[in-house]
Amino acid sequence: MNRFIVLTCFILATGGHLAAQNVIARQGRVAFFSYTPVENIKAENNQVLSIVDLSDGRIAVSMLMNAFVFEKALMREHFNESYVESDIYPEATFEGTIVDFDPLEGERTRIIEGDFTMRGVTKALEIKAKINKIDGNYVLSGSFEAMVEDYEIKIPPLLAGNIAKVISVDFRFEYEPYKE
Known part of the structure; x- marks a missing residue:
């Protein structure tokens, strides 16, 4: 439902002529990795929605937090209930712009500037x-790194050694033309 709302807002913001100028990734991939001396924590989410406006390089991303898959069920439970509180904050979003985007170029590296919101906290990001x-x-x-404390994720002192302070995040989106 929330992914639909974000996409609808993006369509309205582009003036309704989305199909001719935009590409969409309906099953993007976001993964994170946390190294600790006790146990590495990694998870993957293959249900991430993203859309790019080819006319100006604007990008929007929406992902359900409870769609992350972990190696262990207990990790998933702790992640959703104790850390990201996915029942209260069900999704994370990114809205930004690909700097100097040219849809006609082949392979290239660009900076994406925008705002990432998780757990109701929005931080400006610059991602290569x-x-x-x-x-x-x-x-x-x-990829980019996220500081746990930036998003007000509370880690009990007893578990502080089990959770990294910096989380590595990787993403991959395969876009195709948007069709209504």
Whole structure:
């Protein structure tokens, strides 16, 4: 439902002529990794929605937090209930612009500037990303680091050694032309 709302807002903001100027990734991938001396924590979400306006490089991303898959069920439970509180904050979003985006170029590296919102906290991010144009479709991939404390994630002192302070986040979106 929330992903639908974000996409609808983006369509309205583009003036309704979305199909001719935009590409969409309906099953983008976002993964994170946290190294600790006790146990590495990694999870992957393959249900991430993203759309790019080819006319100006604007990008929007929406992901459901409870769609992350972990190696262990207990990790997923702790992640959703104790850390990101996905029942209260069900999704994370990113809205920004690909700097100097040219939809006609082939492979290139660009900076994406925008705002990432998780747990109701919004932080400005600058992300280095690789863009490939293959047969009229686009692939966008990259990585960034997120500080746990920036998003007001509370870690009990007893578990502080088990959770990294910095989380590595990787993403990959395969876009195709948007069709209504």
